[in-house]
Amino acid sequence: MSGEPILDVREVTKAFGGILALNRVSLKVFPGEILGVIGPNGSGKTTLVNCITGFIRMTSGKVLFKGKDISRKPAHKIADLGLTRTFQIMRPYYSLPAYKNLVIPLFSPRARRTGGWRGGGKLGDRDTVGIDILEEIGFERDSFVPYKLASSLPTGYLKRLELARCLALKPQMIICDEVFSGLSMSEIASMVPIIERLRMDGITLLMIEHRLRELFRVANRVIVLNFGEKIMEGTPEQVMNDEKVKEAYFGSEEVEEVMKHA
Amino acid sequence: MEQKRKERLDRGIKVRSDTIYALMSVKEIAYLVLPRLVLICGLLIAPLVMPSMYWQRVISIVCIYCLLAISFDFLAHFVGLVSLGGAFFIGVGSYLAAILNTYWGLSPVLTIPLATIFGALICTILLLPCLPLRGVYFAIVTLMYPLALARIIEALDIFGGTDGIMGVTSFPGRWVELYFMVGMVLIFLFGMRRLVNEDIGLVFRAVKDNDQAVRASGMNVTFFKAIGVCIASAMGCLGGACLVHIYMWAGISQFALDFSILPIAATVIGGAGTLVGPVIGCIILVPISELLRTFGTLRIVFYSLILVGFIVFRSEGLMVYGQRKYHQFERWVRV
Helix, strand or coil, X not given: CCXXXXXXXXXXXXXXXXXXXXXXXXXXXXXXXXXXXXXXXXXXXXXXXXXXXXXXXXXXXEEEECCEECCCCCHHHHHHHCEEEXXXXXXXXXXXXXXXXCHHHHCCHHHHXXXXXXXXXXXXXXXXXXXXXXXXCCCCCCCCHHHCEHHHCCHHHXXXXXXXXXXXXXXXXXXXXXXXXXXXXXXXXXXXXXXXXXXXXXXXXXXXXXXXXXXXXXXXXXXXXXXXXXXXXXXXXXXXXCHHHHHHCCCCHHHHHHHHHC | CCCEEEEEEECHXXXXXXXXXXXXXXXXXXHHHHHHHHHHHHHHHHHXXXXXXXXXXXXXXXXXXXHHHHHHXXXXXXXXXXXXXXXXXXXXXXXXXXXXXXXXXXXXXXXXXXXXXXXXXXXXXXXXXXXXXXXXXXXXXXXXXXXXXXXXXXXXXCCCHHHCEECCCCCCCHHHHHHHHHXXXXXXXXXXXXXXXXXXXHHHHHHHHCHHHHHHCCCCHHHHHHHHHHHHHHHHHHHHHHHHHHHCXXXXXXXXCHHHHHHHHHHHHHCCCCCHHHHHHHHHHHHHHHHHHHHHHHHHHHHHHHHHHHHHHCCXXXXXXXXXXXXXXXXXXXX
16 A cells, blocks of 8 residues: 555553553555554454544544544544544434434534535435435435334344434544444345445445455455554455464354355 | 222323324314414413512512522433532522623623523533543532532632622513513424424433433544533523523522522423423422512422422322323223
Protein backbone atom coordinates (compact mmCIF):
# COMPACT_ATOMS: atom_id res chain seq x y z
CA MET A 1 0.00 0.00 0.00
CA SER A 2 1.20 3.45 -0.82
CA GLY A 3 0.11 7.01 -0.28
CA GLU A 4 -1.14 8.74 2.83
CA PRO A 5 -3.22 6.62 5.21
CA ILE A 6 -6.72 7.98 5.94
CA LEU A 7 -6.58 6.53 9.46
CA ASP A 8 -3.32 6.15 11.33
CA VAL A 9 -3.50 4.45 14.72
CA ARG A 10 -0.21 4.75 16.61
CA GLU A 11 0.57 2.59 19.62
CA VAL A 12 -2.85 2.91 21.20
CA THR A 13 -2.96 1.54 24.75
CA LYS A 14 -6.04 1.21 26.92
CA ALA A 15 -5.92 -0.05 30.48
CA PHE A 16 -9.03 -0.82 32.51
CA GLY A 17 -7.53 -0.71 35.98
CA GLY A 18 -4.67 -3.20 35.82
CA ILE A 19 -5.93 -5.01 32.74
CA LEU A 20 -4.41 -4.02 29.43
CA ALA A 21 -7.31 -4.21 26.97
CA LEU A 22 -5.12 -2.79 24.22
CA ASN A 23 -1.34 -2.90 24.27
CA ARG A 24 0.41 -0.58 21.81
CA VAL A 25 -1.79 -1.41 18.83
CA SER A 26 -0.82 0.32 15.59
CA LEU A 27 -2.51 0.12 12.24
CA LYS A 28 -2.93 2.11 9.08
CA VAL A 29 -5.98 2.24 6.84
CA PHE A 30 -5.54 3.54 3.31
CA PRO A 31 -8.24 5.34 1.32
CA GLY A 32 -10.61 3.03 -0.52
CA GLU A 33 -9.61 -0.24 1.10
CA ILE A 34 -11.43 -2.59 3.41
CA LEU A 35 -9.37 -3.52 6.45
CA GLY A 36 -10.59 -6.42 8.54
CA VAL A 37 -9.86 -6.76 12.24
CA ILE A 38 -10.33 -10.22 13.71
CA GLY A 39 -9.49 -11.87 16.97
CA PRO A 40 -10.93 -14.26 19.53
CA ASN A 41 -13.49 -13.09 22.09
CA GLY A 42 -12.12 -10.50 24.47
CA SER A 43 -9.15 -9.63 22.32
CA GLY A 44 -9.96 -5.92 22.39
CA LYS A 45 -11.61 -5.37 19.01
CA THR A 46 -14.55 -3.31 20.23
CA THR A 47 -12.32 -1.44 22.68
CA LEU A 48 -10.18 -0.44 19.71
CA VAL A 49 -13.23 0.94 17.91
CA ASN A 50 -14.35 2.80 21.02
CA CYS A 51 -10.88 4.34 21.41
CA ILE A 52 -10.64 5.42 17.78
CA THR A 53 -14.12 6.96 17.68
CA GLY A 54 -13.78 8.75 21.01
CA PHE A 55 -16.39 6.79 22.95
CA ILE A 56 -13.74 5.93 25.54
CA ARG A 57 -10.49 7.75 26.32
CA MET A 58 -7.33 5.88 25.43
CA THR A 59 -4.62 5.65 28.09
CA SER A 60 -1.84 6.51 25.69
CA GLY A 61 -1.20 6.60 21.98
CA LYS A 62 -2.35 8.66 19.07
CA VAL A 63 -4.96 8.43 16.34
CA LEU A 64 -4.68 10.50 13.17
CA PHE A 65 -7.62 10.84 10.81
CA LYS A 66 -6.72 12.49 7.49
CA GLY A 67 -3.53 13.69 9.18
CA LYS A 68 -5.42 15.35 12.05
CA ASP A 69 -4.94 14.24 15.65
CA ILE A 70 -8.31 13.01 16.94
CA SER A 71 -7.11 11.09 19.98
CA ARG A 72 -8.49 13.62 22.50
CA LYS A 73 -11.57 14.71 20.60
CA PRO A 74 -15.12 13.91 21.81
CA ALA A 75 -17.16 11.36 19.87
CA HIS A 76 -19.47 13.80 18.13
CA LYS A 77 -16.53 15.87 16.83
CA ILE A 78 -14.94 12.75 15.34
CA ALA A 79 -18.19 11.76 13.63
CA ASP A 80 -18.41 15.33 12.39
CA LEU A 81 -15.03 14.91 10.65
CA GLY A 82 -16.43 12.00 8.61
CA LEU A 83 -15.33 8.98 10.64
CA THR A 84 -18.51 7.17 11.66
CA ARG A 85 -19.18 3.84 13.31
CA THR A 86 -21.87 1.24 13.80
CA PHE A 87 -22.55 -0.40 17.14
CA GLN A 88 -22.22 -4.13 17.70
CA ILE A 89 -25.29 -4.02 19.92
CA MET A 90 -27.64 -2.09 17.69
CA ARG A 91 -28.68 1.30 18.97
CA PRO A 92 -31.73 2.42 17.02
CA TYR A 93 -34.25 4.91 18.37
CA TYR A 94 -36.88 2.36 19.30
CA SER A 95 -39.77 4.76 19.71
CA LEU A 96 -39.39 6.18 16.19
CA PRO A 97 -40.27 4.62 12.81
CA ALA A 98 -37.28 3.37 10.80
CA TYR A 99 -37.20 6.30 8.37
CA LYS A 100 -37.55 8.84 11.19
CA ASN A 101 -34.41 7.28 12.72
CA LEU A 102 -32.49 8.87 9.86
CA VAL A 103 -33.88 12.33 10.45
CA ILE A 104 -31.52 12.59 13.44
CA PRO A 105 -28.22 12.12 11.55
CA LEU A 106 -29.62 14.19 8.68
CA PHE A 107 -30.21 16.99 11.19
CA SER A 108 -26.55 16.91 12.30
CA PRO A 109 -24.17 19.75 11.45
CA ARG A 110 -22.14 17.52 9.12
CA ALA A 111 -25.12 16.39 7.05
CA ARG A 112 -26.33 19.96 6.74
CA ARG A 113 -22.87 21.26 5.83
CA THR A 114 -22.02 18.64 3.23
CA GLY A 115 -25.50 19.29 1.89
CA GLY A 116 -25.48 16.52 -0.69
CA TRP A 117 -28.75 15.44 0.86
CA ARG A 118 -31.58 17.88 0.46
CA GLY A 119 -31.25 18.25 4.18
CA GLY A 120 -32.16 21.83 4.95
CA GLY A 121 -35.38 23.65 4.97
CA LYS A 122 -38.83 22.40 4.11
CA LEU A 123 -40.78 20.16 6.39
CA GLY A 124 -40.73 16.56 5.30
CA ASP A 125 -37.59 16.80 3.17
CA ARG A 126 -35.50 14.82 5.61
CA ASP A 127 -38.17 12.13 5.63
CA THR A 128 -37.88 11.54 1.89
CA VAL A 129 -34.07 11.57 2.05
CA GLY A 130 -34.30 9.06 4.90
CA ILE A 131 -36.42 6.73 2.80
CA ASP A 132 -33.97 7.12 -0.13
CA ILE A 133 -31.08 6.05 2.07
CA LEU A 134 -33.06 3.14 3.47
CA GLU A 135 -33.84 1.94 -0.04
CA GLU A 136 -30.14 2.15 -0.93
CA ILE A 137 -29.30 -0.07 2.02
CA GLY A 138 -31.94 -2.69 1.27
CA PHE A 139 -35.29 -1.62 2.76
CA GLU A 140 -38.08 -2.15 0.25
CA ARG A 141 -39.40 1.31 -0.53
CA ASP A 142 -42.93 0.31 -1.45
CA SER A 143 -43.42 -2.01 1.49
CA PHE A 144 -44.37 -0.82 4.94
CA VAL A 145 -41.00 -1.84 6.43
CA PRO A 146 -39.46 1.68 6.43
CA TYR A 147 -42.52 2.99 8.26
CA LYS A 148 -42.49 0.39 11.02
CA LEU A 149 -41.30 1.28 14.50
CA ALA A 150 -37.64 0.40 14.99
CA SER A 151 -38.64 -1.66 18.02
CA SER A 152 -40.55 -4.07 15.78
CA LEU A 153 -37.81 -4.57 13.16
CA PRO A 154 -35.87 -7.85 12.99
CA THR A 155 -32.09 -7.97 13.57
CA GLY A 156 -31.22 -7.94 9.87
CA TYR A 157 -32.99 -4.64 9.30
CA LEU A 158 -31.59 -3.13 12.49
CA LYS A 159 -28.03 -3.87 11.27
CA ARG A 160 -28.90 -2.14 8.02
CA LEU A 161 -30.38 0.75 9.95
CA GLU A 162 -27.04 1.10 11.77
CA LEU A 163 -25.23 1.35 8.43
CA ALA A 164 -27.88 3.73 7.09
CA ARG A 165 -27.34 6.03 10.07
CA CYS A 166 -23.65 6.21 9.16
CA LEU A 167 -24.39 6.80 5.48
CA ALA A 168 -26.72 9.70 6.26
CA LEU A 169 -23.64 11.58 7.50
CA LYS A 170 -21.90 11.17 4.12
CA PRO A 171 -18.83 9.71 5.83
CA GLN A 172 -15.38 9.17 4.36
CA MET A 173 -14.80 6.17 6.51
CA ILE A 174 -17.08 3.76 8.39
CA ILE A 175 -15.99 1.46 11.19
CA CYS A 176 -18.33 -1.54 11.19
CA ASP A 177 -18.48 -3.35 14.49
CA GLU A 178 -19.68 -6.86 13.58
CA VAL A 179 -22.31 -6.07 10.97
CA PHE A 180 -22.60 -9.77 10.06
CA SER A 181 -23.00 -11.19 13.53
CA GLY A 182 -26.43 -12.48 14.44
CA LEU A 183 -27.56 -12.59 10.82
CA SER A 184 -28.81 -15.63 8.93
CA MET A 185 -26.87 -16.89 5.89
CA SER A 186 -29.36 -15.31 3.48
CA GLU A 187 -29.24 -11.98 5.31
CA ILE A 188 -25.45 -12.02 5.11
CA ALA A 189 -25.63 -12.89 1.43
CA SER A 190 -27.64 -9.74 0.82
CA MET A 191 -25.38 -7.66 3.08
CA VAL A 192 -22.09 -8.45 1.26
CA PRO A 193 -23.03 -6.63 -1.97
CA ILE A 194 -23.99 -3.57 0.07
CA ILE A 195 -20.54 -3.56 1.68
CA GLU A 196 -18.91 -3.93 -1.72
CA ARG A 197 -20.94 -1.08 -3.12
CA LEU A 198 -19.89 1.17 -0.25
CA ARG A 199 -16.27 0.56 -1.23
CA MET A 200 -17.04 1.36 -4.86
CA ASP A 201 -18.61 4.61 -3.69
CA GLY A 202 -15.19 5.51 -2.27
CA ILE A 203 -15.92 4.89 1.40
CA THR A 204 -13.06 3.37 3.37
CA LEU A 205 -14.12 0.58 5.71
CA LEU A 206 -12.66 -0.94 8.83
CA MET A 207 -14.56 -4.10 9.63
CA ILE A 208 -14.49 -5.92 12.92
CA GLU A 209 -15.78 -9.41 12.31
CA HIS A 210 -16.38 -12.83 13.71
CA ARG A 211 -17.67 -14.28 10.45
CA LEU A 212 -14.29 -14.89 8.89
CA ARG A 213 -15.40 -16.42 5.62
CA GLU A 214 -17.54 -13.42 4.65
CA LEU A 215 -14.90 -10.99 5.84
CA PHE A 216 -12.15 -12.67 3.82
CA ARG A 217 -14.32 -12.33 0.72
CA VAL A 218 -14.46 -8.54 0.96
CA ALA A 219 -11.34 -7.46 2.89
CA ASN A 220 -8.06 -6.33 1.27
CA ARG A 221 -6.01 -6.74 4.39
CA VAL A 222 -6.62 -8.33 7.77
CA ILE A 223 -5.23 -7.55 11.21
CA VAL A 224 -5.37 -10.13 13.99
CA LEU A 225 -5.68 -9.10 17.64
CA ASN A 226 -5.14 -11.39 20.59
CA PHE A 227 -5.13 -10.32 24.25
CA GLY A 228 -5.00 -6.69 23.17
CA GLU A 229 -1.93 -7.06 20.97
CA LYS A 230 -1.57 -7.12 17.23
CA ILE A 231 -0.16 -10.52 16.37
CA MET A 232 -0.44 -10.53 12.59
CA GLU A 233 -1.11 -8.31 9.63
CA GLY A 234 -1.44 -9.34 6.01
CA THR A 235 -3.68 -10.42 3.16
CA PRO A 236 -6.49 -12.85 4.02
CA GLU A 237 -4.42 -15.76 2.57
CA GLN A 238 -1.35 -14.92 4.63
CA VAL A 239 -3.43 -14.59 7.78
CA MET A 240 -5.20 -17.88 7.23
CA ASN A 241 -1.95 -19.77 6.89
CA ASP A 242 -0.14 -18.12 9.79
CA GLU A 243 0.83 -20.36 12.70
CA LYS A 244 0.32 -17.70 15.40
CA VAL A 245 -3.19 -17.00 14.18
CA LYS A 246 -4.06 -20.70 14.22
CA GLU A 247 -2.73 -20.86 17.75
CA ALA A 248 -4.84 -17.88 18.86
CA TYR A 249 -7.91 -19.43 17.36
CA PHE A 250 -6.96 -22.94 18.54
CA GLY A 251 -10.07 -25.03 18.88
CA SER A 252 -12.20 -22.54 17.06
CA GLU A 253 -14.07 -24.58 14.49
CA GLU A 254 -14.75 -21.63 12.34
CA VAL A 255 -11.12 -21.07 11.39
CA GLU A 256 -10.60 -24.73 10.64
CA GLU A 257 -13.67 -24.65 8.50
CA VAL A 258 -12.44 -21.59 6.64
CA MET A 259 -9.01 -23.21 6.18
CA LYS A 260 -10.64 -26.26 4.67
CA HIS A 261 -12.53 -24.18 2.16
CA ALA A 262 -9.60 -21.96 1.31
CA MET B 1 -61.63 -24.54 29.83
CA GLU B 2 -62.49 -21.88 27.35
CA GLN B 3 -60.19 -18.95 27.49
CA LYS B 4 -60.90 -15.51 26.20
CA ARG B 5 -58.76 -12.55 25.55
CA LYS B 6 -59.51 -8.95 24.82
CA GLU B 7 -58.76 -7.83 21.31
CA ARG B 8 -58.30 -4.19 20.41
CA LEU B 9 -58.81 -2.85 16.93
CA ASP B 10 -58.50 0.65 15.54
CA ARG B 11 -61.83 2.14 14.61
CA GLY B 12 -62.38 2.63 10.89
CA ILE B 13 -62.79 6.35 11.34
CA LYS B 14 -59.43 6.54 13.15
CA VAL B 15 -57.65 4.80 10.27
CA ARG B 16 -59.37 6.97 7.68
CA SER B 17 -58.67 10.21 9.48
CA ASP B 18 -54.93 9.40 9.78
CA THR B 19 -54.47 10.34 6.14
CA ILE B 20 -55.62 12.93 3.67
CA TYR B 21 -59.01 11.19 3.63
CA ALA B 22 -59.69 12.98 6.90
CA LEU B 23 -60.95 15.82 4.71
CA MET B 24 -63.52 13.61 2.96
CA SER B 25 -66.49 14.24 5.17
CA VAL B 26 -67.73 16.37 8.01
CA LYS B 27 -67.85 13.31 10.23
CA GLU B 28 -64.15 12.61 9.90
CA ILE B 29 -63.20 16.24 10.38
CA ALA B 30 -65.35 16.33 13.47
CA TYR B 31 -63.70 13.16 14.74
CA LEU B 32 -60.34 14.94 14.61
CA VAL B 33 -61.39 18.42 15.68
CA LEU B 34 -63.97 17.77 18.42
CA PRO B 35 -61.70 16.55 21.24
CA ARG B 36 -59.36 19.49 20.71
CA LEU B 37 -62.26 21.89 20.46
CA VAL B 38 -63.74 20.62 23.72
CA LEU B 39 -60.46 21.35 25.52
CA ILE B 40 -59.94 24.78 23.93
CA CYS B 41 -63.52 25.93 24.42
CA GLY B 42 -63.64 24.46 27.89
CA LEU B 43 -60.57 26.43 28.93
CA LEU B 44 -61.88 29.62 27.30
CA ILE B 45 -65.34 29.37 28.87
CA ALA B 46 -64.16 28.27 32.33
CA PRO B 47 -63.36 31.80 33.62
CA LEU B 48 -66.84 33.00 32.60
CA VAL B 49 -68.78 30.33 34.46
CA MET B 50 -66.84 30.46 37.72
CA PRO B 51 -69.12 31.44 40.61
CA SER B 52 -66.75 33.76 42.45
CA MET B 53 -63.54 35.71 42.17
CA TYR B 54 -61.94 33.10 44.41
CA TRP B 55 -62.58 30.35 41.86
CA GLN B 56 -61.42 32.58 39.04
CA ARG B 57 -58.15 32.96 40.91
CA VAL B 58 -58.01 29.17 41.16
CA ILE B 59 -58.13 29.01 37.36
CA SER B 60 -55.06 31.25 37.14
CA ILE B 61 -53.25 28.96 39.55
CA VAL B 62 -54.36 25.90 37.56
CA CYS B 63 -52.85 27.50 34.47
CA ILE B 64 -49.51 28.05 36.22
CA TYR B 65 -49.44 24.41 37.29
CA CYS B 66 -50.39 23.44 33.72
CA LEU B 67 -47.32 25.23 32.37
CA LEU B 68 -45.14 23.43 34.92
CA ALA B 69 -46.72 20.08 34.12
CA ILE B 70 -46.21 20.48 30.37
CA SER B 71 -42.61 21.42 31.07
CA PHE B 72 -42.13 18.34 33.28
CA ASP B 73 -43.75 16.02 30.73
CA PHE B 74 -41.64 17.45 27.91
CA LEU B 75 -38.38 17.07 29.82
CA ALA B 76 -39.13 13.63 31.23
CA HIS B 77 -40.75 11.92 28.27
CA PHE B 78 -39.27 13.69 25.27
CA VAL B 79 -35.75 14.67 26.39
CA GLY B 80 -35.25 11.98 29.01
CA LEU B 81 -34.42 14.24 31.97
CA VAL B 82 -36.49 13.71 35.09
CA SER B 83 -36.79 17.17 36.58
CA LEU B 84 -37.87 17.98 40.11
CA GLY B 85 -37.19 21.62 39.36
CA GLY B 86 -40.66 23.12 39.12
CA ALA B 87 -40.01 25.15 42.26
CA PHE B 88 -36.62 26.23 40.90
CA PHE B 89 -38.11 27.55 37.65
CA ILE B 90 -41.03 29.25 39.42
CA GLY B 91 -38.72 30.82 42.00
CA VAL B 92 -36.22 32.18 39.49
CA GLY B 93 -39.01 33.51 37.25
CA SER B 94 -40.91 35.16 40.06
CA TYR B 95 -37.89 36.83 41.71
CA LEU B 96 -36.68 38.11 38.33
CA ALA B 97 -40.08 39.57 37.49
CA ALA B 98 -40.42 41.12 40.95
CA ILE B 99 -36.94 42.67 40.78
CA LEU B 100 -37.52 44.04 37.29
CA ASN B 101 -40.87 45.44 38.38
CA THR B 102 -40.02 47.00 41.74
CA TYR B 103 -36.35 48.02 41.33
CA TRP B 104 -36.53 49.21 37.72
CA GLY B 105 -40.20 49.98 37.50
CA LEU B 106 -40.88 48.01 34.34
CA SER B 107 -44.51 47.15 33.61
CA PRO B 108 -45.77 43.53 33.48
CA VAL B 109 -45.82 43.75 29.66
CA LEU B 110 -42.00 43.85 29.83
CA THR B 111 -41.26 41.95 33.03
CA ILE B 112 -43.07 38.77 31.99
CA PRO B 113 -41.23 38.21 28.69
CA LEU B 114 -37.89 39.37 30.16
CA ALA B 115 -38.25 37.12 33.21
CA THR B 116 -39.17 34.23 30.92
CA ILE B 117 -36.15 34.60 28.65
CA PHE B 118 -33.51 35.51 31.22
CA GLY B 119 -34.95 33.11 33.77
CA ALA B 120 -34.65 30.29 31.24
CA LEU B 121 -31.03 31.28 30.53
CA ILE B 122 -30.15 31.46 34.24
CA CYS B 123 -31.76 28.07 34.95
CA THR B 124 -30.02 26.47 31.98
CA ILE B 125 -26.61 27.84 32.95
CA LEU B 126 -27.04 26.70 36.57
CA LEU B 127 -28.09 23.22 35.44
CA LEU B 128 -25.40 22.92 32.76
CA PRO B 129 -22.82 21.09 34.93
CA CYS B 130 -25.06 18.04 35.43
CA LEU B 131 -26.28 17.76 31.83
CA PRO B 132 -23.42 15.55 30.53
CA LEU B 133 -24.33 12.95 33.16
CA ARG B 134 -26.92 10.26 32.74
CA GLY B 135 -29.16 8.97 35.49
CA VAL B 136 -30.54 10.42 38.64
CA TYR B 137 -28.14 13.37 39.02
CA PHE B 138 -30.27 15.85 37.12
CA ALA B 139 -33.25 15.12 39.36
CA ILE B 140 -31.16 15.60 42.50
CA VAL B 141 -29.60 18.87 41.36
CA THR B 142 -32.96 20.34 40.29
CA LEU B 143 -34.33 19.39 43.70
CA MET B 144 -31.36 20.95 45.48
CA TYR B 145 -31.37 24.38 43.77
CA PRO B 146 -34.73 25.70 45.06
CA LEU B 147 -33.85 24.64 48.62
CA ALA B 148 -30.42 26.26 48.36
CA LEU B 149 -31.67 29.49 46.76
CA ALA B 150 -34.40 29.94 49.37
CA ARG B 151 -31.84 29.51 52.20
CA ILE B 152 -29.37 31.88 50.47
CA ILE B 153 -32.05 34.60 50.20
CA GLU B 154 -32.98 34.02 53.83
CA ALA B 155 -29.42 34.00 55.18
CA LEU B 156 -28.03 36.92 53.19
CA ASP B 157 -31.25 38.93 53.62
CA ILE B 158 -31.20 39.95 49.95
CA PHE B 159 -34.28 40.65 47.83
CA GLY B 160 -36.35 41.39 50.92
CA GLY B 161 -35.13 38.36 52.85
CA THR B 162 -37.90 36.42 54.58
CA ASP B 163 -40.43 39.20 53.97
CA GLY B 164 -40.03 38.92 50.22
CA ILE B 165 -40.53 41.67 47.68
CA MET B 166 -43.79 43.51 48.19
CA GLY B 167 -45.68 46.00 46.08
CA VAL B 168 -45.39 44.28 42.73
CA THR B 169 -47.76 45.67 40.10
CA SER B 170 -50.77 43.48 39.42
CA PHE B 171 -52.24 42.58 36.04
CA PRO B 172 -54.32 45.43 34.51
CA GLY B 173 -57.51 43.55 35.31
CA ARG B 174 -58.71 40.13 36.29
CA TRP B 175 -60.02 39.31 32.78
CA VAL B 176 -56.64 40.23 31.29
CA GLU B 177 -54.99 38.00 33.88
CA LEU B 178 -57.32 35.05 33.27
CA TYR B 179 -57.25 35.10 29.50
CA PHE B 180 -53.52 35.74 29.37
CA MET B 181 -52.96 32.64 31.49
CA VAL B 182 -55.39 30.46 29.53
CA GLY B 183 -53.92 31.70 26.25
CA MET B 184 -50.38 30.89 27.35
CA VAL B 185 -51.38 27.35 28.36
CA LEU B 186 -53.05 26.75 24.99
CA ILE B 187 -50.13 28.25 23.04
CA PHE B 188 -47.54 26.19 24.89
CA LEU B 189 -49.65 23.02 24.80
CA PHE B 190 -50.17 23.04 21.06
CA GLY B 191 -46.73 24.54 20.42
CA MET B 192 -44.98 21.75 22.31
CA ARG B 193 -47.06 19.08 20.59
CA ARG B 194 -45.91 20.55 17.32
CA LEU B 195 -42.29 20.87 18.43
CA VAL B 196 -41.86 17.23 19.46
CA ASN B 197 -42.85 16.12 15.96
CA GLU B 198 -40.55 18.55 14.16
CA ASP B 199 -37.03 17.46 13.21
CA ILE B 200 -35.47 19.04 16.30
CA GLY B 201 -38.14 17.37 18.43
CA LEU B 202 -37.13 14.04 16.94
CA VAL B 203 -33.55 14.76 18.03
CA PHE B 204 -34.80 15.35 21.59
CA ARG B 205 -36.66 12.04 21.53
CA ALA B 206 -33.56 10.37 20.10
CA VAL B 207 -31.50 11.72 23.02
CA LYS B 208 -34.00 10.08 25.33
CA ASP B 209 -34.00 6.78 23.42
CA ASN B 210 -30.29 6.44 22.85
CA ASP B 211 -27.80 9.21 23.50
CA GLN B 212 -24.79 7.16 22.30
CA ALA B 213 -26.32 6.86 18.84
CA VAL B 214 -26.90 10.61 18.78
CA ARG B 215 -23.21 11.15 19.58
CA ALA B 216 -22.28 8.73 16.81
CA SER B 217 -24.41 10.84 14.48
CA GLY B 218 -22.08 13.78 15.05
CA MET B 219 -24.27 15.75 17.43
CA ASN B 220 -23.46 17.16 20.82
CA VAL B 221 -25.87 15.51 23.25
CA THR B 222 -25.23 18.05 26.02
CA PHE B 223 -26.10 20.90 23.67
CA PHE B 224 -29.47 19.42 22.79
CA LYS B 225 -30.20 18.61 26.42
CA ALA B 226 -29.42 22.25 27.23
CA ILE B 227 -31.87 23.48 24.59
CA GLY B 228 -34.51 21.14 26.02
CA VAL B 229 -33.89 22.41 29.55
CA CYS B 230 -34.01 25.99 28.27
CA ILE B 231 -37.43 25.46 26.65
CA ALA B 232 -38.81 23.71 29.72
CA SER B 233 -37.45 26.26 32.18
CA ALA B 234 -38.84 29.09 30.04
CA MET B 235 -42.30 27.66 30.62
CA GLY B 236 -41.65 27.40 34.36
CA CYS B 237 -40.24 30.94 34.59
CA LEU B 238 -43.22 32.29 32.66
CA GLY B 239 -45.45 30.66 35.26
CA GLY B 240 -43.37 32.20 38.05
CA ALA B 241 -43.47 35.67 36.54
CA CYS B 242 -47.26 35.49 36.18
CA LEU B 243 -47.60 34.20 39.73
CA VAL B 244 -45.74 37.24 41.06
CA HIS B 245 -48.06 39.64 39.24
CA ILE B 246 -51.13 37.70 40.40
CA TYR B 247 -50.10 37.70 44.09
CA MET B 248 -48.33 41.10 43.84
CA TRP B 249 -45.61 39.63 46.02
CA ALA B 250 -42.48 37.49 45.62
CA GLY B 251 -41.17 35.45 48.53
CA ILE B 252 -39.24 32.34 49.40
CA SER B 253 -42.49 30.35 49.47
CA GLN B 254 -42.22 30.42 45.68
CA PHE B 255 -39.39 27.94 46.05
CA ALA B 256 -41.85 25.60 47.81
CA LEU B 257 -41.70 22.00 46.71
CA ASP B 258 -45.45 22.01 45.82
CA PHE B 259 -44.39 23.43 42.49
CA SER B 260 -42.12 20.42 41.90
CA ILE B 261 -44.40 17.67 43.16
CA LEU B 262 -47.87 18.60 41.96
CA PRO B 263 -46.94 18.72 38.24
CA ILE B 264 -45.48 15.22 38.56
CA ALA B 265 -48.65 13.92 40.21
CA ALA B 266 -50.70 15.61 37.49
CA THR B 267 -48.56 13.96 34.82
CA VAL B 268 -49.04 10.56 36.42
CA ILE B 269 -52.82 10.76 36.62
CA GLY B 270 -53.19 12.60 33.30
CA GLY B 271 -51.07 10.28 31.21
CA ALA B 272 -47.32 10.54 30.75
CA GLY B 273 -45.91 11.49 27.37
CA THR B 274 -49.12 12.93 25.99
CA LEU B 275 -48.58 16.63 26.88
CA VAL B 276 -52.39 17.05 27.08
CA GLY B 277 -52.61 14.56 29.93
CA PRO B 278 -50.66 16.71 32.42
CA VAL B 279 -52.93 19.68 31.65
CA ILE B 280 -56.00 17.57 32.39
CA GLY B 281 -54.27 16.25 35.50
CA CYS B 282 -53.76 19.82 36.76
CA ILE B 283 -57.35 20.76 35.94
CA ILE B 284 -58.44 17.89 38.19
CA LEU B 285 -55.85 18.08 40.97
CA VAL B 286 -55.60 21.78 41.75
CA PRO B 287 -59.35 22.40 42.27
CA ILE B 288 -59.56 19.20 44.33
CA SER B 289 -56.83 20.49 46.58
CA GLU B 290 -58.80 23.77 46.96
CA LEU B 291 -62.05 21.94 47.73
CA LEU B 292 -60.31 19.88 50.38
CA ARG B 293 -59.33 23.02 52.31
CA THR B 294 -62.58 22.61 54.26
CA PHE B 295 -61.10 19.51 55.87
CA GLY B 296 -58.24 21.49 57.38
CA THR B 297 -55.26 19.34 58.25
CA LEU B 298 -56.91 16.17 56.96
CA ARG B 299 -56.61 17.68 53.48
CA ILE B 300 -53.34 15.94 52.69
CA VAL B 301 -54.81 12.57 53.72
CA PHE B 302 -57.74 12.84 51.31
CA TYR B 303 -55.47 14.23 48.66
CA SER B 304 -53.15 11.24 48.99
CA LEU B 305 -56.10 8.83 48.88
CA ILE B 306 -57.33 10.36 45.62
CA LEU B 307 -53.85 10.12 44.14
CA VAL B 308 -53.43 6.52 45.22
CA GLY B 309 -56.85 5.72 43.77
CA PHE B 310 -55.83 7.12 40.40
CA ILE B 311 -52.54 5.25 40.45
CA VAL B 312 -54.11 1.92 41.40
CA PHE B 313 -57.13 2.03 39.09
CA ARG B 314 -55.87 4.11 36.15
CA SER B 315 -52.11 3.77 36.33
CA GLU B 316 -51.71 4.40 32.60
CA GLY B 317 -53.19 7.87 33.00
CA LEU B 318 -56.57 9.30 32.06
CA MET B 319 -55.45 10.59 28.67
CA VAL B 320 -53.89 7.32 27.53
CA TYR B 321 -57.05 5.49 28.63
CA GLY B 322 -59.28 8.04 26.94
CA GLN B 323 -57.32 7.96 23.69
CA ARG B 324 -57.56 4.19 23.60
CA LYS B 325 -61.31 4.23 24.11
CA TYR B 326 -61.68 6.93 21.49
CA HIS B 327 -59.53 5.37 18.79
CA GLN B 328 -60.12 1.67 19.33
CA PHE B 329 -62.92 -0.73 20.12
CA GLU B 330 -62.48 -3.83 22.19
CA ARG B 331 -64.07 -7.23 21.95
CA TRP B 332 -63.61 -10.59 23.60
CA VAL B 333 -62.28 -13.32 21.34
CA ARG B 334 -61.85 -17.00 22.05
CA VAL B 335 -58.23 -18.08 22.25
